[in-house]
Amino acid sequence: MKKVIRLSAPLLLISLLLISSCKKKQSAPNLASLDLKRGELLLCGNGEFGEVSFSESCSYETRGTFNLAISLLHSFEYIESEKAFVEVIDKDPTCAMAYWGVAMSIYHGLWAPPEQSVLEKGIKLLSVAKELPKSKKAQQYLDAIGAFYKDWETIDNQTRKQRYAQKMKLMYEAYPDDSEVAIFYALALRASALPSDKTYAIQRDAGKILEQLFVKEPNHPGIAHYIIHSYDYPELAELGLNTARRYADIAPNSAHAQHMPSHIFTRLGLWKESINTNLNSAESAICYAESIAPGAHWDEEVHAMGYLVYAYLQTSDNSSAIAQFNYLKSFEKIFPPNFKIAYTAAAIPSRIAVENKNWKEAAKIELPEIPELEWQEFPWQKALLHFSRALGNIHINELETAQEELNLLRSFEKELMTLNDSYKANQVAIQIKTIEAWIQLKEGNNEEALLLMTSAADMESKTSKHPVTPGEILPADELLGDMLLALNKPSEAMEVYELNLEKRPNRFNGLYGAAASAKQLGDIKKAKYYFEILLNQTKDINSDRKEILEAKEFLKQHTI
Template sequence: MRIFENIKIYEMKELKKQNVAFGLLILLFFLGCKNNKQNTELASLNLLRGELQLCGNGQFGDVSFSESCSYETRKTFNLAISLLHSFEYIEAEKAFVQVIDEDPDCAMAYWGVAMSIYHGLWAPPEPSVLKKGVKLLAIAEKLPKSKKAEQYIHAIGDFYKDWETVDNQTRKELYSQKMGEMFNDYMDDTEVAIFYALALRASAIPTDKSYSKQRAAGKILQDLFQEEPNHPGIAHYIIHSYDYPELAELGLSTARRYADIAPNSAHAQHMPSHIFTRLGLWNESISTNINSASSAVCYAESIAPGSHWDEEVHAMGYLVYAYLQIGENEKANEQYAYLKSFEKIFPPNFKIAYTAAAIPARIAVENKNWEAASLLELPQIPGMEWEKFPWQQSLLHFAKALGSIHVNNLIEAENQLTLLKSFREELKDLNDSYKANQVAIQIETIEAWVEFKNGDVKRALSLMRNAAEMESMTSKHPVTPGEILPADELLADMLLKANKPIEALDAYELNLKRRPNRFNGIYGAALAAKESSNNEKAIFYFESLLDLTKDSNSDRPEIREAKEFLQPNS
């Protein structure tokens, strides 16, 4: 009997083992199905993969993100966050994808990729990007996660959700509101506060001259910066929050720190020049943009030898602007010649289009070389589809219209005016009211100068004052160091030509308050003071012009004029 009992016990144990094994097979089958489905979903996303290309020693600042997943991927996750905070978007996505490949159940890694393709301060994302974000967050939703991770995912989800029916600005505001709720829930979490501040800044509208959201974001970040002085995101977003003439002084000390925090980021090297430009600190702007361009060249060579990255081009745009303000025409022209030598630029986007149109336009009109301005043509940039960028095209055609007016070719000026109006309508159709308004200011300006040339000074000044008022009511776009020519500076030029030097001086001084140390603003103020018989101010402004250009090799005639005036008046 005991033998049979032992056999029965043995058979029961074997059956139990078989059941366990079968259960495991069933579980593995379902997990396999789940993983296969997840892998299929991932394969459709066109995620960026590959070895990270980090020039220098890979220093991008100090970050410790609480919601990273496994211990093994934490270092890579924190690096990805650091890269994201300096807008090194390509490498940030690759780093987050490395985390996904090692830990496919890390929901926050999918959030990280969705954040890497969301460029809130720049242009609205293309539909392909929005679709990718929706798919990423759908995967993240299905994965296990903490409450805080879930809140992060739901917050950015509000930006991607309903993108086909809800406009970009509304979705940015929804994202900002959700991050605000998180900020209230986790007051002591540095990263929550930083991402909230960025979302708040990104949701600000350009026509709000109170800068309420920018000030609020800046206050949050400045308080954090005292505790974490080596955090790249804090420094970076302080600069973006204060990138306005009225606020720039608040960001100066941070601007002088950021490049040292993330020395291997081309964007981190460039960003301080936004504040330097607002304050007219041209030599500091030149230095930081030379470093930025060099870092960008290193990055481009590491991934596509012989090509040029958009961050290099972006830095070049600010370089040219700064060179022109200290009279360094030769160096500005060298940058333009260098740009025209590029055979491959990646990616061909709005930043490249802006710089490629602005550089030749600036070189011509800042020097009042009206003949050159009247002959401007869009440069042939590899891969650039100009028809996609009506605002950027308008910059060059605005300069061409001004040039045509000053060389008395009013027929061509009218042709350019017609073109500008078509750009404005195109931007209206795209629901891009900000850029449409920028082109409207250009149109008003050109119409003013056409009237002036035709002898109707009263109407010309009325139109020009309106253009200056329109421009004063709107903030600059983050991509630009400044207008091709400021409207209030052009108003001052017109007043001077209309033999109203006292009014012209007031307009030049207002322009210099908003845009310190502009070469033409200082020279114009000196000339207006001289013609107003205000010898004291004429001496001050001519001396300021010489001081502005003392370290340059400029041959501009305005400098010779300043020296000639000051010689008997010194």
């Protein structure tokens, strides 16, 4: 178990301070309304979070704390980064960049849109910073993040993210030799990318900026972290592999830094590496949770568990996947109760059932009771489970119940559209079309079923996955392949399964589907190829999955 380093935070100074960068006296601002996080800095292990040197910090005395805060920020250790920036404020209340740091710590551009309380806090922070002395570059940093917080009541989240990226671009052009400006610009650029843009032009641009910096600063946590986020797509993942294998060593005491490499490992089907890095991430998260709220579980641990279960299932390790689910159900307290926890809590039981084609289990799975989690706030996450229930009921010929589940999915889609969350609404729309397709198949309408399922696969191919998930509950391509096999169309099924494996390498069901298609076609060579891959990636697990037994029997019969 990792140990926690506790760094004491000083009390707020209300006297006048001399700001070294400005050489003039300035009254300490009123901070009472800012709701700033204070307390000991709780850093697991030996506190290694990478190497950062930020030029726009304020007094010399606070530089070390400011750089630590930036390091924490770059690994999305948001709670501790805010506390570190507040420690700078408490030592130097007129340090404008420390308020910028807090505003950045509560802005999670790659995650869910911030709540109203966060946006209001950001406006207050920037209002305080506006009255303080600062350098020209500090003012530009504040103006840039201000472009996100400003007019939040009337301008949507995506537009404000793009405004922030545009402001950072101007800084990047004005300070071409400032690494931190370039790093924050690359992150802002990546955060502004639309999930529907399958050219990944913005992500590629961000990646190129970061790759050039990584050569000069190989131990910088933000550079490595944001390269992974830039290339977290099947088409780009290979570009991020070397960095993924470095990031965990750069910031070894960050739970998020331990987890992030698994985004690339998952894209490339490197299941053992994904399992190992997420086990390390969960351990770091447990260490942190024990220090901040003994007996509670942090969302970073739950997030790592979601990726762990996905990887375990691809290696046929059902016992480890089920153990993770049982562990999750034992939690009595979590923090914070957010979209990441909701996603994982709904996805884990869904995946365990449908990945194993255990349709009876899928038909009756329930949302786990998670402390303090209000499920009505998460329609997208609930849809995962009801999608799985619908599939289960279809396969056990309970079509009336499947229709009820389909109606629930439609209500979730409508709710998400009302919330103007078009991305998640589209994800549910893909599920709806998939369930409609399989109901049509069960009712004997084969052509209509294939049209609907092909449409669902096409819709899914045009949208990128959300960073919170390792992948779809079941990819539409795989389900289309399953339907084609069921309709005795092995040639078309093979084409679909192989396309699926290009985008999702080494998925258990994708490999089996390709092998089964080849077997049905009489293509012994190709069937052996896919069965051998399947057996190789499951060789360390004592599994009773029938697909593995079939693979072993087939290879035994066709060994020369």
